Amino acid sequence: MPLLLKTESPKTENSAPTAQKARHLYIHIPFCLQICPYCSFYKDLAGPGKADPLVEAVVREAERFGRGIAPRTIFIGGGTPTALSVSQLERLFAGLREQMDFTRVEEFTIEMNPATVTKRKAELLRRAGVNRVSMGVQSWDPDLLKLLGRVHDAEQVRRSFAILRRAGFDNLNLDLIYGIPGQTLAQWEESIRQTAALRPEHISAYCLTYEEDTEFFERQARGEFAEDRDSDAGFFERGVALLGAAGYGQYEISNYAQAGRQCHHNLAYWEGADYLGLGPSAWSTVGERRWQNVPDTAAYVRAIQAGVRPVRDEEILPAxxxxxxxxxxxxxxxxxxxxxxxxxxxxxxxxxxxxxxxxxxxxxxxxxxxxxxxxxxxxxxxx
Ligand code: SF4
Missing domain, CATH: 1.10.10.920 (Arc Repressor Mutant, subunit A)
Incomplete structure (x- = not known):
């Protein structure tokens, strides 16, 4: 077991580790237009007055703990980072560029909900150097999308995909989920078919899991939903076969890509590279140290404003x-x-x-x- 230095209160700035070695940067923007009942990521409902302080806090965190780093990959995830307005995104990118050396960035990904894609945002992202977009499609079936609490429909995915292509993105990922309660194999096959027909460069296919503190977990506990590992295995095997036949090579259990289009940011995680995470709930691993920022937007902003490290847990990792x-x-x-x-x-x-x-x-x-x-x-x- 790693030595866990659990801290109930944020740590003082004096103990901040140097992150200069990190070549991979993650930024967590927690806001979502609506909370999906299966989601266990740290997220926060988008609302008036919340985003500006968060963006300023992330920029200040970059200034204190990320200054001078030269990332090769950047991944802005969430949440829904593009729940931020165009001007908030502009401020975020400008603030990060002031603190960091972006000249070596090879892959720069942002996650988008199909409902948040606009021509203006897509063009801003391109200008800011983002060269990869990951969009959560999850399913093409209207009933399953409703069950998952998604705010978009299939038509919106097509429209958003076209906007991104027109803006010049030639590296797009679409996320899918299988093992959704009530989902049939035919619905799963159709989701894969529709997704592959758009010809994104990358497709992720995740098995739905019932995570604690989610509405789906409670519904499972009440007996409304049941996990079926045999059925999940059938979905998985069908996914491997259909995606392979469509030209998407599986390179990790849940990830498939056209030749040369694997996600370098995720590969770096899996290969054990150092990474710096900014924003509420973000994890960092640098050398033997791993820490997590507080998974609470208001507490994170308060800590940064008070000049205190916004860290909840920190571990020393044995080799x-x-x-x-x-x-x-x-x-x-x-x-x-x-x-x-x-x-x-x-x-x-x-x-x-x-x-x-x-x-x-x-x-x-x-x-x-x-x-x-x-x-x-x-x-x-x-x-
Ligand atoms: S799945 Fe995505 S959009 Fe839905 S609540 Fe989670 S982070 Fe937000």
């Missing part, structure tokens, strides 16, 4: 923990890992091979298709 994480994430990727990393788990590895869950992939080892269905269980046994 063995980081190595174990790299193994766990590495096994989720189709490229696999160097077998030498599993040298101390020979018996377990032999057992997994015998069960058809682990296979050689050139000089590396990786999970088989069947093994990927049990990735979390296998990773926890191996580490």
């Amino acid at each position: 063995a923990t980081r190595e174990a994480e790299k193994i766990a994430f590495g096994l989720r990727m189709n490229a696999g890992i160097d077998p030498a990393r599993l040298a101390e788990r020979r018996d377990l590895v032999a057992g997994l091979r015998a069960e058809g869950l682990l296979e050689d992939h050139g000089p590396r080892v990786r999970l088989t298709d069947r093994g990927r269905l049990l990735a979390d269980e296998i990773a926890s046994e191996l580490i």
Whole structure:
């Protein structure tokens, strides 16, 4: 277990670690137009007077803890970052550029809800250097979209996708969800078909999970919804087959891309690179230190305004923990890992091979298709 230095109150600025080594930057903008009942990310309903102080606080956090860093990848997630107005986005980008060196940025992603895409925003993002957009589609079925509490419909996805293309984005991701209560295999196949027909460069397909503190979790606890792992496995296998046939190679359990269009920001996480996170609830890992900002917009803004680090938890990570994480994430990727990393788990590895869950992939080892269905269980046994 990592040494956890739990702090009930934000830490003083004196103890701030240097983040200059981080080459990957994450910024969390928590606002959403509506709260989806399955979502476990830290989010906050967009409302008057909330966004300006948050944007200023993120810029000030960048000034104090991110000054001079030269990120290769930037990912602005949430929440719904584009719930910010054009002028708020302009202020955010200008503030970040004043503090950081953006000349080495290779991939700059922002998440968008289809309901927040406008021509003006898309053009602003392009001017600001954003070169990749990730849009949460989730499903193309109107009833499932309603159940998921989404504010967009299928037609809006098509319109928003066209706006982004016209603005010059040539690297787009669309997110899908399977295992939605009541979803049929035919609905899932249709969602994949409609998504692939747009020809985005990247598609993510996540299995719905019932996370604590969500409305779906409570409905599951009341017996209204039931998790069905066999059915989820069927959705997963169909997704791999259909997306593969449509030209999207699976490179991680939930991620598929056209050749050369994998998400470099996420690959960096999975490979164990250092990253700096700004904004409420954002995690950072730099060297042996990992910390999380307070998942509370008002508390985050107050801490920054008071000149205090907005950090809730901070851990010192033993090298063995980081190595174990790299193994766990590495096994989720189709490229696999160097077998030498599993040298101390020979018996377990032999057992997994015998069960058809682990296979050689050139000089590396990786999970088989069947093994990927049990990735979390296998990773926890191996580490
Ligand atoms: S799924 Fe996305 S849009 Fe919905 S509440 Fe969560 S962060 Fe907001």
